Amino acid sequence: MTSPYPIDEARLYNATRFADDDLPEGSVIDCAQARLPIDEAYDFVVIGSGAAGAVAAHELASAGYSVAIAEEGPYIRTREFKKEVGSAFLKLFRDGSFQALEGRVFMPVIQGRCVGGTTVVNSAIAWRTPEDVIDEWNAQFGLGGAITSRALEPHFEALERDLNVHAVVDEILGGNNALFLKQAAAVGLHPTRIKRYERGCKGTTQCLTGCPTAAKQGMNVTYVPWTLALGGRLFCNYRVERIELAGGRAVGVIGSAQNPNGKGTVRLRAKRGVILAASTVQSPNILRRSGVRNKHLGQHFQTHPGCGMGAVLDQDVNMYFGATQGAESIHLRASDRIKFETIAMNPELVPVRCPGLGVDLVRRIGNARHLAIWVTILRSQAEGTVSQGWTGRDRVVFSPTKSDMEHVRAGQVYLARMMFDAGAREVWPGIYGLPPVLTSPDQVKLVEEAPLEPRAYTFIASHLFGAARMAPQASGGVVDTTFAVHGLPNLFLVDSSVFPTNLGVNPQHSIMAMSRLATHRIVDSPPLQALA
Amino acid sequence: MKFTPGELRSARITCEAIFPQDDVAELVGAEHLEVENFLNDLASQVPWRAVLALKIAFLVCMVSPLLTLGRFATLGSLTPEHREKALYKLLYHPNYFLRQLVAVIKGVAALLYSAHPANRTRIVDTPRPLLQLIRSPSRVP
Ligand SMILES: Cc1cc2nc3c(=O)[nH]c(=O)nc-3n(C[C@H](O)[C@H](O)[C@H](O)COP(=O)(O)OP(=O)(O)OC[C@H]3O[C@@H](n4cnc5c(N)ncnc54)[C@H](O)[C@@H]3O)c2cc1C
Ligand code: SF4
Numbered sequence: 327m328t329s330p331y332p333i334d335e336a337r338l339y340n341a342t343r344f345a346d347d348d349l350p351e352g353s354v355i356d357c358a359q360a361r362l363p364i365d366e367a368y369d370f371v372v373i374g375s376g377a378a379g380a381v382a383a384h385e386l387a388s389a390g391y392s393v394a395i396a397e398e399g400p401y402i403r404t405r406e407f408k409k410e411v412g413s414a415f416l417k418l419f420r421d422g423s424f425q426a427l428e429g430r431v432f433m434p435v436i437q438g439r440c441v442g443g444t445t446v447v448n449s450a451i452a453w454r455t456p457e458d459v460i461d462e463w464n465a466q467f468g469l470g471g472a473i474t475s476r477a478l479e480p481h482f483e484a485l486e487r488d489l490n491v492h493a494v495v496d497e498i499l500g501g502n503n504a505l506f507l508k509q510a511a512a513v514g515l516h517p518t519r520i521k522r523y524e525r526g527c528k529g530t531t532q533c534l535t536g537c538p539t540a541a542k543q544g545m546n547v548t549y550v551p552w553t554l555a556l557g558g559r560l561f562c563n564y565r566v567e568r569i570e571l572a573g574g575r576a577v578g579v580i581g582s583a584q585n586p587n588g589k590g591t592v593r594l595r596a597k598r599g600v601i602l603a604a605s606t607v608q609s610p611n612i613l614r615r616s617g618v619r620n621k622h623l624g625q626h627f628q629t630h631p632g633c634g635m636g637a638v639l640d641q642d643v644n645m646y647f648g649a650t651q652g653a654e655s656i657h658l659r660a661s662d663r664i665k666f667e668t669i670a671m672n673p674e675l676v677p678v679r680c681p682g683l684g685v686d687l688v689r690r691i692g693n694a695r696h697l698a699i700w701v702t703i704l705r706s707q708a709e710g711t712v713s714q715g716w717t718g719r720d721r722v723v724f725s726p727t728k729s730d731m732e733h734v735r736a737g738q739v740y741l742a743r744m745m746f747d748a749g750a751r752e753v754w755p756g757i758y759g760l761p762p763v764l765t766s767p768d769q770v771k772l773v774e775e776a777p778l779e780p781r782a783y784t785f786i787a788s789h790l791f792g793a794a795r796m797a798p799q800a801s802g803g804v805v806d807t808t809f810a811v812h813g814l815p816n817l818f819l820v821d822s823s824v825f826p827t828n829l830g831v832n833p834q835h836s837i838m839a840m841s842r843l844a845t846h847r848i849v850d851s852p853p854l855q856a857l858a
Numbered sequence: 859m860k861f862t863p864g865e866l867r868s869a870r871i872t873c874e875a876i877f878p879q880d881d882v883a884e885l886v887g888a889e890h891l892e893v894e895n896f897l898n899d900l901a902s903q904v905p906w907r908a909v910l911a912l913k914i915a916f917l918v919c920m921v922s923p924l925l926t927l928g929r930f931a932t933l934g935s936l937t938p939e940h941r942e943k944a945l946y947k948l949l950y951h952p953n954y955f956l957r958q959l960v961a962v963i964k965g966v967a968a969l970l971y972s973a974h975p976a977n978r979t980r981i982v983d984t985p986r987p988l989l990q991l992i993r994s995p996s997r998v999p
Contacts, residue, residue: 411972411973421905673972676968676981678968687876688880719905
């Protein structure tokens with residue numbers, strides 16, 4: 327969608343050069359514009375330029391291999407990011423952000439579809455994989471110690487160095503985050519400032535629409551351009567339909583240019599291997615379309631449903647200044663499977679959170695500077711499925727369990743209490759069956775007794791896991807502990823679809839570390855040397 | 859998939875009821891926004907399933923007086939206050955799908971509403987004392 331409003335030219339920082347301004351000549355092939363067909367050969371073809379794909383591509387290029395990155399979406403440069411959510415949804419997000427999980431409850435599932443993947447639109451929160459999760463993977467899924475905190479440690483360290491991970495500093499803390507830190511501390515939730523991938527964040531709270539200053543260290547301004555600087559090539563606006571298999575190995579990928587007439591084939595041959603990193607929703611279906619069969623393919627999908635709560639306070643909270651997400655608590659992660667986070671909601675999304683409509687809605691929007699918005703993130707126990715719908719679209723079916731709902735409700739009770747403790751005039755629980763607006767702390771008991779029906783709540787899914795999980799044998803999962811698809815020694819799956827479970831913390835760091843670990847194993851693997 | 863002129867008229871009536879002009883809030887109402895252009899533009903870029911959902915949503919909103927107030931009338935034939943009341947009841951309707959349809963329209967129209975430069979400036983950049991809300995019976999479920 328073209329923005330209905332004029333562009334704020336002042337945001338096109340003329341003086342600064344961004345990492346995506348100066349890419350090596352010829353390194354980006356925009357398949358929507360290129361002469362087709364294309365047929366080229368590389369050592370490795372990486373499908374997807376998000377958290378998993380960009381890191382893998384960079385490691386392979388650093389090891390001296392020729393690498394092609396295949397990305398379905400466009401390369402939107404830093405200078406082109408606009409603060410309007412509508413245009414960002416259409417340019418940067420899959421299905422214009424109209425993608426939703428099917429199941430008992432309508433749950434939007436948001437994914438980036440652009441160079442850099444979901445890291446372009448995320449909040450850059452960095453969390454190492456919790457030890458208890460890794461222990462669970464090894465104990466319950468028979469990984470035999472293949473994935474350990476020790477093995478991941480050097481990868482986390484390298485990523486933290488590269489992407490400048492650090493806690494939110496005072497200058498960009500902002501009112502919403504500061505208030506959460508105070509209130510959560512008061513109820514014993516041991517809140518902390520969020521650690522993020524960031525260099526010189528200005529606190530614009532625009533992480534969702536693409537960082538206008540390239541402070542956020544998304545893949546679009548880090549590992550993708552760094553890979554291109556090492557000689558890699560990027561094919562954007564190129565949707566991979568399937569991986570070509572011959573003689574028990576992956577020999578390349580084939581797909582179509584995403585141009586207006588939908589015509590034109592692009593084929594990238596892989597001399598050594600194919601790395602699949604198209605995300606939990608897309609990777610299983612690419613494998614399916616390529617002829618991979620395994621009873622676990624598309625099964626065991628998990629997510630972290632998020633459920634927000636709003637409060638209106640007397641003071642000017644001004645959530646529009648500060649780190650988009652700057653404060654959190656994982657105090658109840660292990661015991662209650664929930665995590666709390668703050669979020670600055672873009673003005674376009676505020677009406678969605680505001681109760682009601684008409685004059686009351688409009689006045690509440692007018693009070694947006696007085697709003698605090700905090701979220702419960704659930705480490706759900708429910709499992710769903712990923713399949714391909716009859717029109718070829720990706721179909722994800724998922725419904726939270728009763729125990730999931732109990733945990734979410736417990737989280738919302740905490741938030742409501744903390745908001746009233748902060749002096750909230752109104753708390754918006756967003757739970758059907760309760761008054762849309764709570765005005766007294768006594769009403770927190772209504773949240774305690776709220777229905778456990780998922781349809782009473784408004785969820786959003788942005789952390790996605792499973793659907794092609796790792797297991798030493800093909801009878802237990804889709805990929806082995808070297809990240810190779812069972813039976814296909816040079817087809818590697820390195821995104822969070824291989825995770826045996828969800829995490830209870832934000833996934834990007836784990837995804838990147840696992841991808842980096844995988845790539846190191848790939849480079850060192852004897853089968854690969856033999857195939858070369 | 860495109861919107862018909864009738865659907866665009868329904869869209870305008872619905873959006874104006876959700877986001878009316880309000881001088882107290884000093885926000886530009888949907889009556890001053892380019893709802894039709896916005897929706898046509900959107901329809902050309904999102905999956906057809908999303909457009910279909912919006913078409914159904916506008917249709918349901920138009921017949922909401924029957925579903926919520928028990929009146930054989932279209933939304934457009936009601937006074938602004940009754941339009942608001944009918945849609946409000948639909949937004950908090952016991953049927954999950956009905957309330958989701960209004961929520962979807964609210965969400966989509968908000969993309970246009972809050973992105974208007976005057977509204978954005980007012981929402982994001984203008985500190986002001988807290989506005990008092992009206993709590994008329996018609997707005998309480
Ligand atoms: C709003 C939001 C905020 C978030 N905030 C955080 C956060 O703060 N911290 C955190 O840890 N996590 C966060 N996440 C989640 C995190 O961003 C994702 O888990 C992570 O980016 C997933 O990495 P990935 O590589 O698996 O997929 P992606 O990053 O989504 O990348 C996959 C890429 O593959 C491409 N692709 C898919 N199919 C094809 C195909 N057929 N052909 C070619 N290319 C294809 C896609 O277009 C996409 O670019 C957030 C998510 C959202 C939606
Ligand atoms: S909050 Fe910081 S990292 Fe996020 S978009 Fe603004 S400047 Fe970039």
